[in-house]
Amino acid sequence: MSLPDAQDKAIIAELQRDGRAPYSTIAETVGLSETAVRKRVKRLTDSGVVQIVAVTDPTQLGFARQAMIGIRASGALEPVAEALAALAEVDYVVITAGTYDVLVEVVCESDAHLLELVSQRIRSIEGVRDTDTLLYLKLQQQSYAWGVR
Secondary structure, rough: OOOOOOOHHHHHHHHHOOOOOOOHHHHHHOOOOOHHHHHHHHHHOOOOOOOOOHHHHHOHHOEHHHHEEEEEEEOHHHHHHHHHHHHOOOEEEEEEEOOOOOEEEEEEEOOHHHHHHHHHHHOOOOOOEEEEEEOOOOOOOOOOOOHOO
């Protein structure tokens, strides 16, 4: 798929504002037909450019602990990142350059759950040398509108 054009980006911006907006409303706003919007959204979702999901505040769902974990690894990073991504508590994995080789965001039910995850499962992954756990104290901002500026 080619890069999203200006009309795709306008549709994306509307979906970021309200992911449940009817195609008819989006069509009116961006100046396309409802059918054209529907086809573009399907193309964008099928190609993986866009996901339409419900974003939650984990603390409101009973998950008491969120953390970002910086991981230093040895050897190939992709297998480490894949093993981390397979853990149910992990919702974000990125291979980085700098202090850490991999960063993961985790959501846990409690401090005990986080401790078990880090000490028993993450540190036992082949290639993980050490971890640095950064506890989230407060979710100040969570925005996904960066995609079309």
